[in-house]
Amino acid sequence: MISNVLTSTKTLTGRLALFFGLMAVIVSAFVYVVFVAGLYMSEDRVGERRILIDRNYAVELFQAGESGAIRIDGLTMAYNDLSFVPKEYTPYIEGKDNFLGEVGDEPESRMIYVGEYAHEGKTYPIILMSEIDRVEFDTYELVYAISFVLVLLSILIFSFGTLLSRLSKRLIEPFNSLSEQLNSNKLDLGEEFDVSEGAAVEFRQLTDQLNQYRREINSLIKREQAFARYSSHELRTPLTVARGANKLLLRSETTEFQSRQVERIDEAIIQMSEMVDALLGLVRYERNSDDAPLRLFSQQELEAIVSKNSAQADEKDVEISMHVQSEPTIQATSAIMNMLVGNLLRNAIAATNSGTVTVTLSQESVVIEDQGEGLQEQYNPNGHGLGLLIVEDLCQRFQWGFELVNRSCGGCTAKITFQTDLSASTPE
Numbered sequence: 001m002i003s004n005v006l007t008s009t010k011t012l013t014g015r016l017a018l019f020f021g022l023m024a025v026i027v028s029a030f031v032y033v034v035f036v037a038g039l040y041m042s043e044d045r046v047g048e049r050r051i052l053i054d055r056n057y058a059v060e061l062f063q064a065g066e067s068g069a070i071r072i073d074g075l076t077m078a079y080n081d082l083s084f085v086p087k088e089y090t091p092y093i094e095g096k097d098n099f100l101g102e103v104g105d106e107p108e109s110r111m112i113y114v115g116e117y118a119h120e121g122k123t124y125p126i127i128l129m130s131e132i133d134r135v136e137f138d139t140y141e142l143v144y145a146i147s148f149v150l151v152l153l154s155i156l157i158f159s160f161g162t163l164l165s166r167l168s169k170r171l172i173e174p175f176n177s178l179s180e181q182l183n184s185n186k187l188d189l190g191e192e193f194d195v196s197e198g199a200a201v202e203f204r205q206l207t208d209q210l211n212q213y214r215r216e217i218n219s220l221i222k223r224e225q226a227f228a229r230y231s232s233h234e235l236r237t238p239l240t241v242a243r244g245a246n247k248l249l250l251r252s253e254t255t256e257f258q259s260r261q262v263e264r265i266d267e268a269i270i271q272m273s274e275m276v277d278a279l280l281g282l283v284r285y286e287r288n289s290d291d292a293p294l295r296l297f298s299q300q301e302l303e304a305i306v307s308k309n310s311a312q313a314d315e316k317d318v319e320i321s322m323h324v325q326s327e328p329t330i331q332a333t334s335a336i337m338n339m340l341v342g343n344l345l346r347n348a349i350a351a352t353n354s355g356t357v358t359v360t361l362s363q364e365s366v367v368i369e370d371q372g373e374g375l376q377e378q379y380n381p382n383g384h385g386l387g388l389l390i391v392e393d394l395c396q397r398f399q400w401g402f403e404l405v406n407r408s409c410g411g412c413t414a415k416i417t418f419q420t421d422l423s424a425s426t427p428e
Contacts, residue, residue, distance in 0.1 A: 016168050024157040035149050047111040047132045048100055055128050059117045076130040085127055107133050174203040235276045243269045277335040299324045302361055309342040313349045325362040328418050332398055343391055344368045344414045365417045374406040
């Protein structure tokens with residue numbers, strides 16, 4: 001469920017917005033760090049350059065005869081003797097011949113320069129201390145500058161985010177619209193798909209193709225419905241005539257041999273009628289199998305199917321063994337079940353030269369096992385004749401499972417697995 005939500009196009013816009021938001025936060029934090037670090041670094045570089053300029057002026061004064069502590073300007077003091085340096089800053093410069101940097105904590109921090117100068121062949125120390133805090137940004141100014149940058153970033157992020165949201169919706173919304181239309185009118189083949197006028201050209205082309213395919217499918221289904229409607233009459237009429245004529249023959253005086261042949265013709269006509277009903281059910285457009293009534297597939301019905309399709313077993317001396325564990329509830333008609341089970345049973349008898357064909361009926365499935373040679377290759381429903389192809393189509397229509405596999409002890413197992421939720425239901 002979670003993976004479906006994460007991979008759905010309906011949540012893609014939100015996920016893009018979340019991703020873009022996280023990236024914006026990361027970029028904003030990076031810009032904030034770079035901006036603050038650059039601001040402090042630029043302040044230090046300006047202070048260093050300023051004190052170096054003051055250092056040259058202080059050297060000129062000391063060489064002109066000044067000594068001890070002198071004030072260069074309102075910010076900077078110069079010393080040529082360490083003893084004149086304020087004691088709180090002495091630890092920062094003791095033992096250092098050269099030093100340039102800011103020391104101390106605000107608001108008592110100072111930019112300090114430590115070096116040497118030469119005068120009349122002698123070398124003297126020179127120390128400069130500048131009240132750098134007075135020219136650097138104070139807390140209010142720093143907060144103002146950072147706030148300005150963050151507001152500017154927020155405006156840019158909001159603008160780009162809005163643009164991204166509109167673009168993503170324009171790209172994704174047609175997909176969501178088509179998906180909703182597919183779910184809402186998947187059974188109404190007369191309803192055509194449409195997308196908004198602002199959708200991309202490719203989406204409109206896709207919609208046109210979907211509508212064309214739907215019209216073609218609708219046309220095919222109408223032809224199938226027409227075939228089922230007209231062929232139902234055309235096929236049943238000659239069968240009814242043949243059955244009526246056969247009954248008339250049964251009333252006339254016939255020999256025992258002729259009576260048996262008439263009975264076989266009558267059974268063949270009944271079987272043909274049931275087969276026609278089942279085949280016509282395949283071409284009718286009845287995708288919604290929930291409309292079909294539920295009924296009980298009884299032991300008596302299974303026995304009747306086995307009896308109708310066991311003529312070849314009697315000729316080959318093949319025994320048919322039936323095991324009924326329970327009677328399932330299904331939606332298929334008796335004609336369809338006769339075609340399904342009859343096809344599989346005749347195939348099993350044909351594949352068995354001697355032995356037993358076992359038919360097992362349970363709440364979940366019907367299983368037919370034979371003792372023949374088995375499948376020579378992997379089962380292919382399109383490669384074993386029309387009978388198995390019909391079985392496959394009928395099982396798909398009712399959402400049943402069908403498998404045909406070799407048995408470990410020889411022969412094949414054909415299994416039809418019923419839809420469990422329907423099998424567990426009680427017919428009204």
